[in-house]
Amino acid sequence: MENKALCEICGEGHVTAQTRAVETEYKGAKALLPMHYQQCDTCTSDYAGMAESKLNKRIVLAFRKRIDGLLTGEEITTLRKQYKLTQAQAARLFGGGPVAFSKYENDDVAQSEAMDTLLRLVRRSPAAFAALVEEKGMQEDLTGATFTQRSCLC
Secondary structure, three states, X not given: OOOOOEOOOXXXXXXXXXXXXXXXXXXXXXXXXXXXEEEEOOXXXXXXXXXXXXXXXXXXXXXXXXXXXXXXXXXXXXXXXXXXXXXXXXXHHHOOOOOHHHHHHOOOOOOOHHHHHHHHHHXXXXXXXXXXXXXXXXXXXXXOOOHHHOOOOO
């Protein structure tokens, strides 16, 4: 039998994970987004705990990034992996702080328009990536990479 958590509200019932499509609007654009919560089988209360709140925030931010024309976390992850960079290397190369790429990729934080533009440029142009690596003096950190021969995911 599955060991379910006790309800934080009534303390008697057990909670199960639930998802409900919720209409969300941002800058005139509407979408049905899956919102996560817990529901008690005794008192029928529903609430979002820390885990659900964090996941819901990420879903909403990913939607907003799409509406704002910014790369999504998934697109940033693909770009970073295209050049075989760790998140720490990407942060040193592009800027934004030591954990910036983790936050961008998980849709915890939206990157600035300037960062987004730089990422798009590098995504389109392996030569721009190579020039940035050289500008930052990171050639030795990224040994074995032939920047001008990398594939482009334009």
